[in-house]
Amino acid sequence: MNTKTRNIIGWVLTAILAFAFIASASMKLTxxxxxxxxxxxxxxxxATLKMLGVIEIVSILLFIIPRTGMLGLLLLSAYLGGAIATHLEHHLPITAPVVLQCLLWITATIRFPELSQRLSGKVSTVK
Structure with a gap:
């Protein structure tokens, strides 16, 4: 896959994630x-629900910005891990947070080539 196609796919997936997180956050904030x-x-x-909405907005904004994308990835991964744990604790289906978590990591490996290199173990060492 060439770089242009990779960038387009990465940004389309980022837009889908942004829509999902912003919609969720807006429901919490309203x-x-x-x-x-x-x-x-x-x-x-x-009050805690509104704070979770703020955390979602800040995290997805950090993920969208290329320079802070990895920080946003870590924050969103932690947030979704908490969502999965909460769903499990209350005997609710975990499908939605798990799908979002998978989509988040797929998007991150497409947008940040250094992440996919690290995850695959193909990191070049500089001497």
Whole structure:
């Protein structure tokens, strides 16, 4: 796959992730009645729910910006790990956070070639 195709695919996947995280964060930040009921089911206060929305927005913005993309990747991975654990604790399906986590890592390996080199063990050493 050439560089141009790789860049296009990386940015399209990034846009899909951005849409998903921003939509989720906006539901948390607007704090509607349905969001409050869902948070109460998890034992989360409305203030904590809004903080989670802010964390989502900041993390996805860091992921979108190429210079801070790896930091955003780590923050989003940690966030989704917490989401998976919370879903497991409350006996809910983990499909959505697992799919997002997989899509996040696929996108990151496409956008950041150094990450795919490290994960595959093909790191060149400079002497």
């Amino acid at each position: 704090g509607g009645e349905q969001a409050a009921k869902g948070a109460a089911g998890f034992g989360i206060s409305l």
